[in-house]
Amino acid sequence: ATFKLENVEDLYEIGEVLGSGHFGQVREVRERTTGQRWAGKFLKVRRGAGSWLGVERKNVEKEVEVLQSLQHPNIMALRDVFESKAEVVLIVELISGGELFDFIAEKESLSESEGIDFLKQILHGVSYMHSKNIGHFDLKPENIMLSARGEPLPDIKIIDFGMAHHFIQGEEYKSMGGTPQYIAPEVINYEPLGTATDMWSIGVITYILLSGLSPFQGNTDEETLRNIVDMIYEFDDHHFRRTSTMAKDFIQQLLVKDQIKRMTADESLLHPWIKPLTRTQVANRNHSSINMK
Numbered sequence: 001a002t003f004k005l006e007n008v009e010d011l012y013e014i015g016e017v018l019g020s021g022h023f024g025q026v027r028e029v030r031e032r033t034t035g036q037r038w039a040g041k042f043l044k045v046r047r048g049a050g051s052w053l054g055v056e057r058k059n060v061e062k063e064v065e066v067l068q069s070l071q072h073p074n075i076m077a078l079r080d081v082f083e084s085k086a087e088v089v090l091i092v093e094l095i096s097g098g099e100l101f102d103f104i105a106e107k108e109s110l111s112e113s114e115g116i117d118f119l120k121q122i123l124h125g126v127s128y129m130h131s132k133n134i135g136h137f138d139l140k141p142e143n144i145m146l147s148a149r150g151e152p153l154p155d156i157k158i159i160d161f162g163m164a165h166h167f168i169q170g171e172e173y174k175s176m177g178g179t180p181q182y183i184a185p186e187v188i189n190y191e192p193l194g195t196a197t198d199m200w201s202i203g204v205i206t207y208i209l210l211s212g213l214s215p216f217q218g219n220t221d222e223e224t225l226r227n228i229v230d231m232i233y234e235f236d237d238h239h240f241r242r243t244s245t246m247a248k249d250f251i252q253q254l255l256v257k258d259q260i261k262r263m264t265a266d267e268s269l270l271h272p273w274i275k276p277l278t279r280t281q282v283a284n285r286n287h288s289s290i291n292m293k
């Protein structure tokens, strides 16, 4: 795919840095004609075989292709792509609420109802992505951002589709990418991946949302990976003393070694911890408790 060859600065005024990482830098940008604010993701593209700096151009093309096929309120929208000799710039929607990770860190952990509200939005975005046979493969709190700060219930946006993959019918996909704490056993065992691989990561994210702890993290990456393949984790009494049984059941149905037995995104939206009760169910629930007295 060729991207726009104009100089991005002719169309956008470049502003402050919003985030940076392995991928490059993200800066706020302002569209000169409309004054609209966006984010510009400035990716250094590798020049020639030898260089390690920057990203592979084919990975950028893949991220662009995936983003162009996704339109959902909980997924970062792509607006435009520019390229120069050594750089590709993705113009994406401005997401200014920071990482969910930082939001939890400030609160240490969330209440179950806050956790459920964030999780439902993540699951709606992931269910939509999976319905298009696209896996994210790098879901972690750093890649879940809040649309804006200070709102009582900010929208969440899933970002960074640099590891994402669109499954073609029947084709096997393997990858060793991802971040140790969040990757599923099949990634470590180099087995074929599927959309269920994302659901494992959501199990880990839920565990962290509710406790502030990371279920499999060891002192080294090797230890972490061993804990994952050996399924070594527990619900620490102190941090989970106020967590409901349903919440723990939700996590347990995602941290399942066999991908086929793992809850799908759609199934997780129907799990009793997530699915709201109808008014009659609430009434019956209260009614039955009166009977018990």
Ligand SMILES: Nc1cc2c(nn1)-c1ccccc1CC2
Pocket: 018, 019, 020, 021, 023, 026, 039, 041, 076, 092, 093, 094, 095, 096, 159, 160
């Ligand atoms: N890997 C990342 C990281 C980030 C972003 N995208 N990809 C981003 C996207 C829109 C607005 C702000 C950001 C900053 C963090």
